[in-house]
Amino acid sequence: MGYSTRGRARGGTRSGSGTVRIKQTTGRYGTGAAGARHEAMAAEAVTFPLVVGVVHWIxxxxxxxxxxxxxxxxxxxxxxKGTLGEPVPLEGLAHVLVEPLRMWDGLWYKLIAEQGYNGTETQTAKAAFWPLFPWLMDGGSRLTGLSVEAAGYIIANLSFLGALMLLYRLVVEDFDRAVARRTLWALALFPTAFFFSAVYTESLFLLLAVGALLAARLGNWWVAGVVGLLAALTRSYGVLLLIPFAVLLIQQYGFVPRRWLSNLNLLAAGLPALGPTLFAFHLRRAGREPDAFITVQEQWFRFSAAPWTTFRCAVSGCEVNLPAAGGNFSVRGAEWGWIGDLLGNPTLATLTSLEFRDFVAGSDTLELVATLLFIGLAIAGLRLLPLYQSAYLIPGLVIPLFGPSAVHPLMSMPRFGLTLFPLFIVLALLIRRPIFVVPVAIGSTLLLVLLTAQFSNWYWVS
Structure with missing residues (x-):
C-alpha cells in the first residue's frame, strides 16, 4: 500500500510487495509480556479518552x-427575542446543566427540532442549520421524555466521548500513543472547546468525521461512506470528506482509474455527496426552496470576498453592500483597546463588568488570532501530517475565508477549527516537552473557563 501503516505494522514485517505481515500470536493478545502490553494498550484506548472527556466536561x-x-x-x-421568542427557562437539573450551554445556535436547533424547517420572516434563517442533529434531538426527546435541549446536550456530550476514543485510535494509526494523548488534551482544553458540551453540532460532526476517516484509513469503505453521509447531513463541510477519501483511495488502490471503476469502494466513498441532495429534498418537502441552505447565507450577513479582502475587513474594517440584509454595512476591524483597559485596571471587577465583557465579545480579536494560529498550524501540517489529513484540514480553513460576515468578518472560525482535528495533532507534535506543555495547558484551560462563562452569559464568543 502507498500510505503509512505505522500504527498497524508494529510487531510485523514488510514484504517486498509492500504488504504488512503481522507476526503470529497466541490467543487474542498473545502470551506473556507482549500479551499484557497489548491488553494495556487496548484498555488505554478506552480509559484515556474517557478521562480526558470527563475532565473536559467537569x-x-x-x-x-x-x-x-x-x-x-x-x-x-x-x-x-421578539420573532423567535425569549428563551424559556428550564427547570430542575436541566436548568443547572443544560440552560447555560444551549445559547445562540442551540436555540435554533431547538426550534428546528420542534417545528422543522417551515416558517416565515426571521425563521427562514433555519435553513442554514443542517438536519441530522435536530432530528436526533427530536428523536431523543420523544424516546426519553426530556426536552429537546436536554436531548441535544446528552447527544453532544456522549458524541464527544466517542469522538475522543476514535480520534485516539486514528492518531495511533499514523503516529503513536504519546502523540495521541497530547492531541486529546490539546483538543479538550482548547479555549473554545466548550462547544463540544453545548447544544451544538461540533461533537456529533467530530465523531462522524473522525469515524469516517478512520474507517477509510483502515480500508472499511462502506462504513466510511455511510458515516461520511451522516456527517454531510450534520454540517455542510461533511461533503468535503470526498477530498481525503479520494486521497486514501489513490494511496490504497493506486492511480488506476480502470481499477476504480471495477471497485465498489468508489461508490461507497462517494456517499457523502448525497448529503446536500437529501437536505435539499427535505427542504422542498417542508415548503422551502431546495437551495435555501445556500441562499439563506445573506440573512446571516455573509457575502462573497477574496480571502485577502476578508483579512483586510478583519484587521482594519471595510464597507459592504448586502441588499437582502438591508443595504450597506460598515464592517469593523478587530479592536484591541480591551487589552489596555485590562492592563490599566487588572482587577476582578474589570473582568466581570458587563461593559468590559461586552467590549471583548465584540472586539473580534479572538476570531483573528485563532484564524492566524490555525493557518500557521495548517502550514506546519503540510510537513508533519499524512496527506489525507491535510486534505481534510485545508479546505476547512480556506472556504470560510471566501464567505466573511459583515457582523464579524471571521465569524465562527474559532469554533470551526474545533472539528479540524489535524490542527491539534500538529500542536501535539510541536509542543512535546513538559516545560512547554504545562504552561500552555494551564493558559488554555484558563481561557476555556473564561470563554465558557462568556458564552453562558449570552456574550458572543464565536
Whole structure:
C-alpha cells in the first residue's frame, strides 16, 4: 500500500510487495509480556479518552453553571427575542446543566427540532442549520421524555466521548500513543472547546468525521461512506470528506482509474455527496426552496470576498453592500483597546463588568488570532501530517475565508477549527516537552473557563 501503516505494522514485517505481515500470536493478545502490553494498550484506548472527556466536561460544566448562577447575563440578541421568542427557562437539573450551554445556535436547533424547517420572516434563517442533529434531538426527546435541549446536550456530550476514543485510535494509526494523548488534551482544553458540551453540532460532526476517516484509513469503505453521509447531513463541510477519501483511495488502490471503476469502494466513498441532495429534498418537502441552505447565507450577513479582502475587513474594517440584509454595512476591524483597559485596571471587577465583557465579545480579536494560529498550524501540517489529513484540514480553513460576515468578518472560525482535528495533532507534535506543555495547558484551560462563562452569559464568543 502507498500510505503509512505505522500504527498497524508494529510487531510485523514488510514484504517486498509492500504488504504488512503481522507476526503470529497466541490467543487474542498473545502470551506473556507482549500479551499484557497489548491488553494495556487496548484498555488505554478506552480509559484515556474517557478521562480526558470527563475532565473536559467537569471544567466546562462548572464554569457554565457557576456563570449562570453568579454571573451577570447580557440581554439576548435578536432574533433570540421578539420573532423567535425569549428563551424559556428550564427547570430542575436541566436548568443547572443544560440552560447555560444551549445559547445562540442551540436555540435554533431547538426550534428546528420542534417545528422543522417551515416558517416565515426571521425563521427562514433555519435553513442554514443542517438536519441530522435536530432530528436526533427530536428523536431523543420523544424516546426519553426530556426536552429537546436536554436531548441535544446528552447527544453532544456522549458524541464527544466517542469522538475522543476514535480520534485516539486514528492518531495511533499514523503516529503513536504519546502523540495521541497530547492531541486529546490539546483538543479538550482548547479555549473554545466548550462547544463540544453545548447544544451544538461540533461533537456529533467530530465523531462522524473522525469515524469516517478512520474507517477509510483502515480500508472499511462502506462504513466510511455511510458515516461520511451522516456527517454531510450534520454540517455542510461533511461533503468535503470526498477530498481525503479520494486521497486514501489513490494511496490504497493506486492511480488506476480502470481499477476504480471495477471497485465498489468508489461508490461507497462517494456517499457523502448525497448529503446536500437529501437536505435539499427535505427542504422542498417542508415548503422551502431546495437551495435555501445556500441562499439563506445573506440573512446571516455573509457575502462573497477574496480571502485577502476578508483579512483586510478583519484587521482594519471595510464597507459592504448586502441588499437582502438591508443595504450597506460598515464592517469593523478587530479592536484591541480591551487589552489596555485590562492592563490599566487588572482587577476582578474589570473582568466581570458587563461593559468590559461586552467590549471583548465584540472586539473580534479572538476570531483573528485563532484564524492566524490555525493557518500557521495548517502550514506546519503540510510537513508533519499524512496527506489525507491535510486534505481534510485545508479546505476547512480556506472556504470560510471566501464567505466573511459583515457582523464579524471571521465569524465562527474559532469554533470551526474545533472539528479540524489535524490542527491539534500538529500542536501535539510541536509542543512535546513538559516545560512547554504545562504552561500552555494551564493558559488554555484558563481561557476555556473564561470563554465558557462568556458564552453562558449570552456574550458572543464565536
Amino acid at each position: 471544567i466546562v460544566q462548572l464554569s457554565a453553571s457557576l456563570a449562570l448562577r453568579f454571573g451577570t447575563a447580557r440581554e439576548s440578541s435578536p432574533p433570540y
